[in-house]
Amino acid sequence: MKTRLFTPGPVEIPPRILRALSQVPPHHRTDAFRAALQRVSQALREVHQTEGQVLLLGASGTGAMEAAVVNLLAPGARALAVVGGKFGERWANLLEAYGVPHAVLPVEWGSAVDPEAVARHLDQDAGVTTVFATQSETSTGTLNDVEALAKVVRARDRRLVVDAVTGVGVHPLPQDAWGVDVVVCGSQKGLMIPPGIATVSLAPWALAAVEGEKLPRFYFDLRRALKTAPAGETPWTPPVSLVLALEEALTMILREEGLANVHARHRRLAHATRAGARSLGFELFSSSPSHAVTALLPPEGVRAADVIRRLREVHGMVVAGGQDQLKGRIFRIGHMGAYDLADIHAVLGALDEIVAHFGRPAGADPVRAASEAWAAA
Amino acid sequence: MKTRLFTPGPVEIPPRILRALSQVPPHHRTDAFRAALQRVSQALREVHQTEGQVLLLGASGTGAMEAAVVNLLAPGARALAVVGGKFGERWANLLEAYGVPHAVLPVEWGSAVDPEAVARHLDQDAGVTTVFATQSETSTGTLNDVEALAKVVRARDRRLVVDAVTGVGVHPLPQDAWGVDVVVCGSQKGLMIPPGIATVSLAPWALAAVEGEKLPRFYFDLRRALKTAPAGETPWTPPVSLVLALEEALTMILREEGLANVHARHRRLAHATRAGARSLGFELFSSSPSHAVTALLPPEGVRAADVIRRLREVHGMVVAGGQDQLKGRIFRIGHMGAYDLADIHAVLGALDEIVAHFGRPAGADPVRAASEAWAAA
Numbered sequence: 092m093k094t095r096l097f098t099p100g101p102v103e104i105p106p107r108i109l110r111a112l113s114q115v116p117p118h119h120r121t122d123a124f125r126a127a128l129q130r131v132s133q134a135l136r137e138v139h140q141t142e143g144q145v146l147l148l149g150a151s152g153t154g155a156m157e158a159a160v161v162n163l164l165a166p167g168a169r170a171l172a173v174v175g176g177k178f179g180e181r182w183a184n185l186l187e188a189y190g191v192p193h194a195v196l197p198v199e200w201g202s203a204v205d206p207e208a209v210a211r212h213l214d215q216d217a218g219v220t221t222v223f224a225t226q227s228e229t230s231t232g233t234l235n236d237v238e239a240l241a242k243v244v245r246a247r248d249r250r251l252v253v254d255a256v257t258g259v260g261v262h263p264l265p266q267d268a269w270g271v272d273v274v275v276c277g278s279q280k281g282l283m284i285p286p287g288i289a290t291v292s293l294a295p296w297a298l299a300a301v302e303g304e305k306l307p308r309f310y311f312d313l314r315r316a317l318k319t320a321p322a323g324e325t326p327w328t329p330p331v332s333l334v335l336a337l338e339e340a341l342t343m344i345l346r347e348e349g350l351a352n353v354h355a356r357h358r359r360l361a362h363a364t365r366a367g368a369r370s371l372g373f374e375l376f377s378s379s380p381s382h383a384v385t386a387l388l389p390p391e392g393v394r395a396a397d398v399i400r401r402l403r404e405v406h407g408m409v410v411a412g413g414q415d416q417l418k419g420r421i422f423r424i425g426h427m428g429a430y431d432l433a434d435i436h437a438v439l440g441a442l443d444e445i446v447a448h449f450g451r452p453a454g455a456d457p458v459r460a461a462s463e464a465w466a467a468a
Numbered sequence: 469m470k471t472r473l474f475t476p477g478p479v480e481i482p483p484r485i486l487r488a489l490s491q492v493p494p495h496h497r498t499d500a501f502r503a504a505l506q507r508v509s510q511a512l513r514e515v516h517q518t519e520g521q522v523l524l525l526g527a528s529g530t531g532a533m534e535a536a537v538v539n540l541l542a543p544g545a546r547a548l549a550v551v552g553g554k555f556g557e558r559w560a561n562l563l564e565a566y567g568v569p570h571a572v573l574p575v576e577w578g579s580a581v582d583p584e585a586v587a588r589h590l591d592q593d594a595g596v597t598t599v600f601a602t603q604s605e606t607s608t609g610t611l612n613d614v615e616a617l618a619k620v621v622r623a624r625d626r627r628l629v630v631d632a633v634t635g636v637g638v639h640p641l642p643q644d645a646w647g648v649d650v651v652v653c654g655s656q657k658g659l660m661i662p663p664g665i666a667t668v669s670l671a672p673w674a675l676a677a678v679e680g681e682k683l684p685r686f687y688f689d690l691r692r693a694l695k696t697a698p699a700g701e702t703p704w705t706p707p708v709s710l711v712l713a714l715e716e717a718l719t720m721i722l723r724e725e726g727l728a729n730v731h732a733r734h735r736r737l738a739h740a741t742r743a744g745a746r747s748l749g750f751e752l753f754s755s756s757p758s759h760a761v762t763a764l765l766p767p768e769g770v771r772a773a774d775v776i777r778r779l780r781e782v783h784g785m786v787v788a789g790g791q792d793q794l795k796g797r798i799f800r801i802g803h804m805g806a807y808d809l810a811d812i813h814a815v816l817g818a819l820d821e822i823v824a825h826f827g828r829p830a831g832a833d834p835v836r837a838a839s840e841a842w843a844a845a
Contacts, residue, residue, distance in 0.1 A: 094492075094494070096495055098495050098497075100705070101493065101495055101496065101705065101708060104492065104493070109490040109491070109492065110490060112489055112490050112709060113486040113487060113489050113490030114486070115471075115481065115486065116478065116481070116662055117471070118473055118475050118478055118786050119478065119663075120475075120788070121786060149526065149527055149528050149531070149663065149664055150526055150527055150531070150687065150704075151526050151687075151704040151705045151706075151707075152704075152705070153686075153687050153704045153705075154526070154527070154687045154704070157686050157687045184686070185686050188684055188685060188686040188689070189684045189686070190684065277705070279705060279708075285493055285707065285708050285709040285710075286496075286526065286705040286706065286707050286708055287526055287664045287707030287709070287710060306684065307565055307566045307567060307683065307684055308565060309530075309534050309561070309562050309565040309566070310527065310528075310530050310531045310534045310688075311687075312565070327528040327529075327530045327531070328477070328478065328528045328529070328530075328654070328656060328663045329528075329663065330528075330662065330663050330664030330707065330710070331478060331656075331662050331663055332489060332662040332664070332709075332710075333662075333664060333707070333709075409495050409498060411497070
């Protein structure tokens with residue numbers, strides 16, 4: 092039995108990316124590597140649709156989130172964290188760890204934040220300089236409307252930082268056009284490579300925001316990264332092999348499939364997954380579902396833990412369970428990165444086999460439902 | 469022409485490690501990966517010769533240095549940085565970035581620190597809680613006597629943190645026996661894998677030192693890492709592929725060659741390099757040379773930059789130049805990791821070819837000199 096990852100990151104890695112990973116890496120202080128890093132930076136600018144700078148860090152996505160916090164906030168500056176799941180909570184935890192005075196705007200898990208609620212908060216809380224939000228909340232499979240968020244935040248002259256770790260390469264987020272100051276991302280999601288690289292994308296008007304006295308910073312000091320980036324260097328030794336793998340992934344995304352097609356594919360796959368799962372009696376957990384990951388409530392009488400176990404043991408498929416308050420209630424199917432309709436058919440076939448043990452809904456045809464939704468999306 | 473790295477990290481990576489890197493990585497929240505991480509942690513404990521815990525971070529060695537600073541020092545606690553090169557300076561820069569009150573003990577570049585000077589400083593500067601030092605100072609190719617340092621620091625009841633980034637897998641550093649509280653390391657040096665993993669090794673008696681109120685920390689918060697480590701997990705998504713590569717490297721070091729043999733091989737290779745280079749008229753820059761990297765002053769009339777260029781252009785060999793005050797004065801040959809006598813013969817053959825243009829010393833036979841030193845060491 093093959094093992095297939097349907098996890099919300101790390102994701103399946105195409106063999107050609109594994110091959111790029113295993114080449115003899117050049118030393119990082121050579122022209123060959125500098126040129127590669129410059130190509131990767133330029134390609135990342137295209138992915139983020141920004142004329143600013145995308146800085147690479149040797150870290151997980153959480154490292155990029157920390158970099159955003161410590162490089163944007165001066166000591167004592169006030170912040171707002173929009174919290175509708177585990178990754179929204181991470182913003183609040185980061186602010187807490189650094190002693191940043193902050194407010195939390197709670198959002199019901201599984202719902203998108205109402206941009207008007209953010210607007211109202213900002214109007215009442217004049218001290219807030221920076222809003223920290225999430226595009227695709229991985230823990231609940233929920234998409235937030237970053238364009239609308241950016242509009243209300245920018246109109247009030249505050250900064251917006253967006254965690255797009257499971258958004259980049261999945262949902263459009265044209266940074267400059269929407270007016271998002273900072274976007275953070277990780278490598279093991281839509282970018283299809285193993286974990287170990289995180290990125291911070293600074294819009295052109297936000298480049299200067301990292302200057303001056305800020306929270307304590309060293310490894311994640313983006314002033315250093317901005318200074319070395321034009322020469323194709325990083326302040327600290329970068330994860331060279333992963334940079335080479337990332338170049339291959341970006342070639343696939345930008346030069347072969349095309350960014351708009353990648354976004355469209357994810358939209359179609361997400362619709363297919365939802366339609367197929369619903370036809371079997373599963374319900375969507377989120378009222379604003381993300382195209383990166385589908386969070387599902389099992390039908391009456393079926394336990395999420397049993398679905399997860401049987402997917403693994405009988406079908407070789409790894410999905411994720413729920414976290415915290417959602418533990419045992421939901422399971423999450425990731426479909427970001429190198430996934431296609433056949434993969435979705437496969438995971439739906441497995442769910443069909445599992446549901447058959449509990450009584451499949453009469454007439455359910457998840458594969459056909461998926462294909463139809465895929466075609467219509 | 470082949471490219472050969474003789475850089476002081478990243479180093480040449482054995483093909484079998486590249487192969488380990490390119491396998492389909494398991495998801496990090498699976499039993500297969502947890503078991504691998506537990507094996508790697510146990511093997512790292514053997515490398516560090518500690519009964520404590522070795523924590524893995526997704527970062528470069530600098531990230532591990534930062535982790536040591538922010539997890540050991542309470543706000544306002546005073547520190548001492550021993551600075552005899554670029555990496556000693558990095559400790560001071562880190563302390564500066566976090567606003568830590570600290571003293572610097574300057575050591576002439578190329579000389580080892582005198583442990584008695586540390587003792588005297590500690591006797592006069594009662595507020596110092598923690599000493600930050602370097603085992604192998606990569607910028608100058610200098611070895612410090614960590615055993616003697618630990619003795620004077622422990623006798624005065626202070627903590628010792630050692631940057632052993634180019635020490636681990638090269639020089640012995642039995643952490644518990646010598647009494648070193650914390651040792652930090654990176655993956656792309658003696659551990660022979662690409663950059664992207666850093667480690668912090670806490671001696672058993674230092675495990676509790678990370679608790680309590682410390683400098684601001686989140687991504688590098690070792691309390692979280694200690695909590696998840698026994699289960700084979702990390703607080704944030706780890707660089708999964710690099711962990712698999714590290715397991716292969718540790719198998720080579722511990723189960724095949726044996727740690728003592730690895731140390732002995734580095735000692736012999738370093739002696740061989742020094743003897744061969746000296747026979748050609750090069751001089752050692754350091755009066756206490758490291759076995760990881762040999763820093764050389766070219767003979768009269770030969771420019772370091774010309775040696776570096778010709779090594780690269782004619783011989784395909786990448787070495788490092790000097791940094792800062794040593795820029796243009798020295799070049800550095802790395803021989804840590806998967807290097808053997810044949811590699812040293814090769815780089816000496818190249819130096820011989822280069823020196824021939826400027827007048828080779830009469831009777832110089834660097835290859836034979838190297839072999840003899842290798843046999844005697």
